[in-house]
Amino acid sequence: MTELPPEVWQRIAEAGIRVLRIPTPFQVGRVNTYLLEDEPLTLVDSGPNSGKALDELERQLDALGHRIEDLELIIVTHQHIDHLGLVDIVANRSGADVAAIDVAVPFLENFGDDAERDDEEAAALMRRHGISEEVVRALRQVTGSFRAWGSKVKVSRPLHDGEQLRLRDRELEVQHRPGHSPSDTLFWDADRKIQLAADHLIQHISSNPLISRPLDGSAQRTQALVTYLESLKRTRELPAEIVLAGHGEPITDHAALIDSRFAMHQRRAEKLYGLIAEQSRTGHELAQAIWGDVAVTQAFLTLSEVIGHVDLLENAGYVSEVAEGEVIRYEATSDTPADQLGDLIPGGNPVPAQG
Numbered sequence: 001m002t003e004l005p006p007e008v009w010q011r012i013a014e015a016g017i018r019v020l021r022i023p024t025p026f027q028v029g030r031v032n033t034y035l036l037e038d039e040p041l042t043l044v045d046s047g048p049n050s051g052k053a054l055d056e057l058e059r060q061l062d063a064l065g066h067r068i069e070d071l072e073l074i075i076v077t078h079q080h081i082d083h084l085g086l087v088d089i090v091a092n093r094s095g096a097d098v099a100a101i102d103v104a105v106p107f108l109e110n111f112g113d114d115a116e117r118d119d120e121e122a123a124a125l126m127r128r129h130g131i132s133e134e135v136v137r138a139l140r141q142v143t144g145s146f147r148a149w150g151s152k153v154k155v156s157r158p159l160h161d162g163e164q165l166r167l168r169d170r171e172l173e174v175q176h177r178p179g180h181s182p183s184d185t186l187f188w189d190a191d192r193k194i195q196l197a198a199d200h201l202i203q204h205i206s207s208n209p210l211i212s213r214p215l216d217g218s219a220q221r222t223q224a225l226v227t228y229l230e231s232l233k234r235t236r237e238l239p240a241e242i243v244l245a246g247h248g249e250p251i252t253d254h255a256a257l258i259d260s261r262f263a264m265h266q267r268r269a270e271k272l273y274g275l276i277a278e279q280s281r282t283g284h285e286l287a288q289a290i291w292g293d294v295a296v297t298q299a300f301l302t303l304s305e306v307i308g309h310v311d312l313l314e315n316a317g318y319v320s321e322v323a324e325g326e327v328i329r330y331e332a333t334s335d336t337p338a339d340q341l342g343d344l345i346p347g348g349n350p351v352p353a354q355g
């Protein structure tokens with residue numbers, strides 16, 4: 001990885017923003033939480049619900065001259081456990097307000113109550129896309145044990161998309177940009193051109209458009225990747241100079257990075273189309289053709305990826321679903337070659353990156 005110029009870190013520090021990297025038990029590694037040395041003293045995300053994460057959070061706050069008890073506001077960027085697990089504990093100890101996007105409040109406050117229903121729906125989805133009962137059962141165990149790293153979160157300060165969150169030294173525009181999860185919320189400091197982006201955009205990995213239950217409780221599956229790409233397009237238009245992500249390093253060329261993501265998703269959709277054009281396949285067969293064994297150990301994740309890209313192909317009229325008993329197979333509905341599908345990304349991106 002290329003080192004960031006020291007000026008970038010200097011600007012982040014001058015903005016009163018400190019990065020605390022909190023350990024997680026997940027493959028993604030540490031999660032970035034951000035301390036805003038402002039009034040109120042604000043923590044953006046918390047890390048997962050574990051003693052180790054809490055120790056590290058305390059230690060890193062202490063190194064900056066703060067204690068958990070000093071925190072006055074905690075912002076939740078999205079509903080994933082590596083980001084929110086400690087929020088409740090930290091809020092109880094400090095008495096801090098907890099802010100989160102309004103649409104996520106029922107999910108956050110009832111975290112885990114619908115676990116069984118979530119699992120059943122995920123299991124049904126996996127079966128429908130050709131994943132064996134054995135793998136489905138193994139995955140349910142993993143998901144169940146992971147849930148302990150999350151927690152319910154009591155939200156005292158619901159945020160609304162587009163509102164300005166005012167702190168003494170800054171205004172942050174609240175931007176609901178779903179896709180990676182239904183509750184992804186970004187915080188845009190227009191004066192400093194700094195974006196707090198959580199997992200919406202990450203330098204070293206593409207954000208998975210995970211299939212999630214809609215926050216409004218509706219039964220209809222949302223097209224997570226399509227939603228994500230639309231959100232990404234809006235972020236690309238911002239004149240951001242520094243994007244602070246939920247994992248990894250600050251991003252200083254967000255438009256170029258987003259363009260490379262668009263190109264990657266286009267290529268991946270073309271590749272899947274090529275596989276489907278060869279022969280009809282289930283979602284799981286497609287995942288295996290691309291990721292091999294990873295499609296088994298990470299069956300839900302890879303299936304989410306496949307379904308997201310096949311949504312693009314279905315929306316463009318190149319692929320359709322055929323039911324074979326309980327299982328869905330995808331088949332091509334066109335003989336267009338894979339390299340001539342045209343732009344599959346909604347709203348496309350013909351404009352080259354600036355700067």
Ligand SMILES: [Zn+2]
Pocket residue numbers: 078080180181199
């Ligand atoms: Zn996440």
